[in-house]
Amino acid sequence: MNNIWILSFVSFFTDMGTYMVTPLIPIFLASSGPVIIGIIDGLSESLASVLKFYSGRHSDRWKKRKGLAMIGYGLSGLGRIFLIISSSWMGVFIWKLIDRTGKGIRTAPRDALISESGGKKKQGRVFGLHQMMDMLGASIGIGAAYFIIQMEGNQNFHVVFLYSLLPVIIGWILLFGIKEQKQQRVETEKSSTVLPNLDWKLLNPNVKKLLLIVFLFTIVNSSNAFLLLRATDLGISTANVLLLYLIFHLTASAFSYISGAFSDRFGRRGILTVGYALYGFVYIGFAEVTTIFGLIVLFTLYGLYSALTKGIEKALVADIANPGVKGTALGFYAMVTGIGLFPASLLTGWLWQIFGAQVSFYINGIIAIVTSLLLFKVLSFKARKTT
Numbered sequence: 001m002n003n004i005w006i007l008s009f010v011s012f013f014t015d016m017g018t019y020m021v022t023p024l025i026p027i028f029l030a031s032s033g034p035v036i037i038g039i040i041d042g043l044s045e046s047l048a049s050v051l052k053f054y055s056g057r058h059s060d061r062w063k064k065r066k067g068l069a070m071i072g073y074g075l076s077g078l079g080r081i082f083l084i085i086s087s088s089w090m091g092v093f094i095w096k097l098i099d100r101t102g103k104g105i106r107t108a109p110r111d112a113l114i115s116e117s118g119g120k121k122k123q124g125r126v127f128g129l130h131q132m133m134d135m136l137g138a139s140i141g142i143g144a145a146y147f148i149i150q151m152e153g154n155q156n157f158h159v160v161f162l163y164s165l166l167p168v169i170i171g172w173i174l175l176f177g178i179k180e181q182k183q184q185r186v187e188t189e190k191s192s193t194v195l196p197n198l199d200w201k202l203l204n205p206n207v208k209k210l211l212l213i214v215f216l217f218t219i220v221n222s223s224n225a226f227l228l229l230r231a232t233d234l235g236i237s238t239a240n241v242l243l244l245y246l247i248f249h250l251t252a253s254a255f256s257y258i259s260g261a262f263s264d265r266f267g268r269r270g271i272l273t274v275g276y277a278l279y280g281f282v283y284i285g286f287a288e289v290t291t292i293f294g295l296i297v298l299f300t301l302y303g304l305y306s307a308l309t310k311g312i313e314k315a316l317v318a319d320i321a322n323p324g325v326k327g328t329a330l331g332f333y334a335m336v337t338g339i340g341l342f343p344a345s346l347l348t349g350w351l352w353q354i355f356g357a358q359v360s361f362y363i364n365g366i367i368a369i370v371t372s373l374l375l376f377k378v379l380s381f382k383a384r385k386t387t
Helices: 002-028 034-062 065-084 089-118 120-152 157-163 165-177 183-189 205-219 227-231 238-266 269-289 290-320 323-339 341-355 357-378 381-385
Strands: none
Touching: 002 065, 002 089, 002 120, 002 157, 002 165, 002 227, 002 238, 034 065, 034 089, 034 165, 034 227, 034 323, 034 341, 065 089, 065 157, 065 165, 089 120, 089 290, 120 157, 120 238, 120 290, 157 165, 157 341, 165 341, 205 290, 205 323, 227 238, 227 290, 227 341, 227 357, 238 269, 238 290, 269 290, 269 357, 290 323, 323 341, 341 357
């Protein structure tokens, strides 16, 4: 359990630094247009998704997850330098590529460490705890950005970028406290030193169903930058956009552990179904919203969607995966969820620029609702108990 808390605090501090800058990027790049924002977010996230798979697989092969996690978190700090000195979208793009490369390297090994430290019957709880701390750190980061913007002025973003480096460094230092479990490493070594070749035909049927549905959902799960850009387009000030994003993260943090614990007891399919459907209705809401009160409600519901899905999906994958290839399975899941972000963000940006924001949000919302119905119909209740 010690590893879970350390990794949760690592994510807490890292996301504090990340989300001091993330909600400011769409505003910083507003003059570049939604297509550029879509390309930057989508391409960098898709690159990270591929790296997540290979990093997870190598962590299974080498039995050294901590080292990969430290490299990944270290790159996120290094990339921040390019953001601090950036003056155009190109500097932001370089930062994003380095930052997401780090995320791609660290995510699957870290998630495997969390899963191995949690026990088979508490996967929902441990991933829920991690997601809760992750979102809480993001909330504090957004609050810190809001405070600095209020003190320094609405457009003095580089001061925020500079301060954001400090919590990232703290998070990286905490990683030295991680101890890989000897028992787990022995069990993994007994399974095989050479991992079997991956073959879609050999995957568990429940795994294939889950990955296909998750991929379909990912195609319409575009970058959060578009939600922030939508608020900006409606005339919301930079400071209030930060507060809206803060509401989203506080809501997600408040409900992530609860939803994870609930899924341990009652199963994960129903919770995921509600989460996917809620995403669809929220996006339709963003198509029609015109008031600050409406935005507050939508960002709150969006936080609830995140709490109902992010940790639960990982717990479900951890349930299905064999112990010797848990990093590979979590990496495969991360690749599927991330690789669709590029076409999703590019498509949303293109639809927005050609047809307007309403059309882009309507299309994403309707497809998400259809996906939630497919999830409920296709995914077996027994997936939670499959080994």
